[in-house]
Amino acid sequence: MNTKDWLGRWLPGGKADKPKAPQANRTAVADTVVQGRSSRERLNATLRHKEEALSPRVLRRTLTELQAIVDPGVSEVEGGRRAKGVAQWYSKATPMQREDCWLLMSEQFAPDATKVRAAREDYEAALGTPDEGVAEIRMRKALISPRTRLLQRFAVFPEGMRFLVDLRAELLPALKSNKRIWALEAELENLFTTWFDVAFLELRRISWDSPASLVEKLIKYEAVHDIKSWGDVKNRLDSDRRCYGFFHPRLPDEPLIFVEVAFMDEIASNITPLLDEMAEAVDLSKAKTAIFYSISNTQTGLKGVSFGDSLIKRVVETLRADFPKLKTFATLSPIPGFRPWLGKQAPRLLQQTPEKLLAPLGRSVGFEPPTAEHVLSALDRLPTLPERSPLRQWLLACAAHYLARELQDNRPLDPVARFHLGNGARVEQIHWAADPSPKGSKQSYGLMVNYLYDLRKIDKHRQMLEAGKIPVSSDVEDLYW
Numbered sequence: 001m002n003t004k005d006w007l008g009r010w011l012p013g014g015k016a017d018k019p020k021a022p023q024a025n026r027t028a029v030a031d032t033v034v035q036g037r038s039s040r041e042r043l044n045a046t047l048r049h050k051e052e053a054l055s056p057r058v059l060r061r062t063l064t065e066l067q068a069i070v071d072p073g074v075s076e077v078e079g080g081r082r083a084k085g086v087a088q089w090y091s092k093a094t095p096m097q098r099e100d101c102w103l104l105m106s107e108q109f110a111p112d113a114t115k116v117r118a119a120r121e122d123y124e125a126a127l128g129t130p131d132e133g134v135a136e137i138r139m140r141k142a143l144i145s146p147r148t149r150l151l152q153r154f155a156v157f158p159e160g161m162r163f164l165v166d167l168r169a170e171l172l173p174a175l176k177s178n179k180r181i182w183a184l185e186a187e188l189e190n191l192f193t194t195w196f197d198v199a200f201l202e203l204r205r206i207s208w209d210s211p212a213s214l215v216e217k218l219i220k221y222e223a224v225h226d227i228k229s230w231g232d233v234k235n236r237l238d239s240d241r242r243c244y245g246f247f248h249p250r251l252p253d254e255p256l257i258f259v260e261v262a263f264m265d266e267i268a269s270n271i272t273p274l275l276d277e278m279a280e281a282v283d284l285s286k287a288k289t290a291i292f293y294s295i296s297n298t299q300t301g302l303k304g305v306s307f308g309d310s311l312i313k314r315v316v317e318t319l320r321a322d323f324p325k326l327k328t329f330a331t332l333s334p335i336p337g338f339r340p341w342l343g344k345q346a347p348r349l350l351q352q353t354p355e356k357l358l359a360p361l362g363r364s365v366g367f368e369p370p371t372a373e374h375v376l377s378a379l380d381r382l383p384t385l386p387e388r389s390p391l392r393q394w395l396l397a398c399a400a401h402y403l404a405r406e407l408q409d410n411r412p413l414d415p416v417a418r419f420h421l422g423n424g425a426r427v428e429q430i431h432w433a434a435d436p437s438p439k440g441s442k443q444s445y446g447l448m449v450n451y452l453y454d455l456r457k458i459d460k461h462r463q464m465l466e467a468g469k470i471p472v473s474s475d476v477e478d479l480y481w
Contacts, residue, residue, distance in 0.1 A: 038180065039063075039107040053096035063104050070109075070149045080156025087154065087163045099178070102171055106184035109147035116142045147187050155195070161250035164188065169301035189304050196256065196302060198310040201246040203318070206258060208237040214253060218243070221255070221298040224334060226439070231277050236260050240281040244315050246307055256302065257311055260294040261319070263287035267450050268332040269431045271440075289328040290319050295419075309423040316453065329453040330428060334435065335444035337414045338402050346372035349398055354481050360390035379445055387432075396430060399447050400479035403427050404472045412470060417451075424458030425451035426471035430479065 036051055043063065048055040054062065068074075069082045090101060119135075119142035126135035154160045168188045175185060206214060215237070219227045227233045237243055241262055245255030262274045263282045268291045273279055292315075295308060316329050342349075350372060353361065362368030365378040378391055385392040404427055406413040412421050421427070427449060434440070434448035452473070454461075461471040 039103045043108075052100070053094065054100045059100060059104070062101065063108055066101075066104060066108070066150065069153045070146055076153070076156055079153040080160065083150075083154040083160065084157040087157075087160070090163075090167075098170065099174065099181075102167075102174075102181045102184055103178075105147060105150060106181045109145055109150050110183060111143055111145040118142075145183075145187065147184065148191065151187060151191055155191075155250070161195070161248070162254075165192075165251075165299055165301035167301070168192070168303075169299070172300065172303060188301075192302055192305045195250075196248060196305050196307065198246070198307050201248055201256070201307060201310075203244055203311070203314045204247055206237065206243040206245055206255065208234055210237075211253075214255070217253075217255060217298070218258065221258070221296050222294065223296040224294040225271065225275060225437075232275070235275070235277045235279075238281070240284055242315075242319070244311070244318070246311055255298055257295065257297045257308055259292050259311060259315055261315065262291045262293055263323075263326075264289045264291055267291070267328065267330050267429065267452075268293065269429070269450075270434045271332060271448060272436065274332070284323060286325070287323060288325055289330065290316075290323075290326050292329070292331045293333075295331075308419060312423060312453065316455070329455070331420060331425070331449075331451045331453075332431075332434070333416050333420065333449050333451055334440065335399065335403065335414055335447055335449055336416060338399055338444040338447065339442065341402055341406070341413065342398055343376060346376055346398075349401070350375065352481070353394065357390065357394065357481065361394050364389060364391045392432065395445060395447070396432065397479050397481055399430050399444070399449075400472075400476050403430070403449060404470045404476055404480075407468065407470070410466075410468050412465075417449075417470075420451035421461070421465055421470060423453075424461045425453050426457070426461050426473060427476050428452035428473045429475050 036049060037045070039059070042048075042052065042056050043060055045056040065082070065086055069079050069086065071079070074082070086101075090098060093101070116139075119139040123132075123135040123139045126132045151164060154164055168185065171181060171185055171188075175182060206218065208215070215233060218237075219233055227236070235241070241260070243258060243260050245258035247253075247255060262268070263284055265286070265288055267289055268274060271293065274291070274293050292312065295311075297308070319326055319329075350358075350370060358369055361375070362370040365374045367374040375391070375394070379395060403412070403414060403417055412418045417427070429450045431448050431450070433446045435444070435446050440446045440448070457471075464471045
């Protein structure tokens with residue numbers, strides 16, 4: 001009986017598929033599994049506990065099938081064929097059965113502890129001697145786990161890379177409740193960092209003439225400004241716009257990340273004109289500024305694998321070659337963490353507000369001295385505030401503080417800021433009522449920000465950030481109290 005046929009007996013509806021945990025109790029069951037038996041205990045047992053998906057007998061047979069994939073006596077092709085059989089079973093397995101598979105892959109394919117211990121002792125003894133390099137090589141080899149080989153075999157068959165990326169996407173939410181699968185997740189991330197290195201990625205332009213299936217994926221994966229219609233996506237892919245994505249040869253029809261670009265005479269201050277389907281086409285021969293107004297990662301399973309900075313660099317190089325008159329490269333970006341942060345930090349920020357500004361602020365919200373509750377309530381009236389409104393000025397100052405001064409572990413607090421500033425950009429301008437959509441209001445009261453990519457100062461800005469100082473323009477500094 002082959003892998004597919006045998007494992008199929010234990011899928012939903014098979015005689016060995018009972019008892020099942022009710023779907024509504026999945027979270028409680030997952031927490032119980034963490035407290036329950038390890039794969040070693042279950043493999044040596046006779047009976048299944050009620051919170052466990054696979055019985056000990058089925059678990060042992062599943063382990064045998066996984067071990068057969070990495071059998072040193074079989075070729076890469078045969079190993080890939082066996083891996084495909086397990087992947088076909090996995091695709092039909094229940095969530096709890098999949099967790100049992102993760103557990104086996106994580107705990108039963110670890111490095112040999114005895115070899116690791118011996119190699120470490122040899123390395124420590126060899127430090128400072130001519131044998132140090134040889135001992136280091138021996139220790140490195142001892143740390144290579146059979147799990148690495150197992151995952152490599154899954155990547156052999158044509159759909160294997162897609163299978164592994166989706167597996168990790170499904171696995172990530174379970175990490176908080178199940179520490180026993182951490183090793184598997186770390187192994188996947190480490191392999192993906194190599195397999196999806198930018199040296200192996202292809203930059204491709206995506207246009208309205210691209211295959212419909214690819215255009216549909218842009219609609220599906222757009223994470224910044226939702227695409228509302230085919231007219232909307234056509235506008236973003238029209239001849240006076242550009243959209244580029246990174247592609248991997250094993251996922252040839254799937255953009256890993258993509259960026260949408262608009263061309264203007266100056267830095268954009270509002271997203272509405274960029275998304276306006278009726279706006280006049282831009283004369284590309286005269287454009288001086290490229291605006292990156294949307295950057296979307298598409299694969300949850302590649303979380304932690306960074307290629308966004310390389311995407312921007314490659315796109316800038318491509319645009320400069322195609323349009324020599326372009327001088328300015330900037331974003332028009334959301335500030336997704338600002339409103340939730342302000343909701344928690346408003347009392348502290350009010351305490352830091354200079355006395356001369358508190359009285360006007362209190363009068364504008366109808367309560368003196370102003371409290372956090374009254375200020376936050378008044379902010380719900382946005383974006384109707386006049387330019388000189390103390391409440392408007394206070395909110396812009398808070399946004400400048402959030403983007404330019406709030407650090408966690410020496411990194412910007414806002415996720416989008418963390419991405420662009422980590423790539424060497426600087427905080428250039430903060431714009432009022434730049435995103436009037438419900439999403440923009442929910443994220444940042446409609447505020448948006450430009451991050452400027454000054455190609456001459458990217459390294460300098462990175463060095464500043466490493467030293468704990470966020471690079472900002474004088475316009476942003478002027479917003480501070």
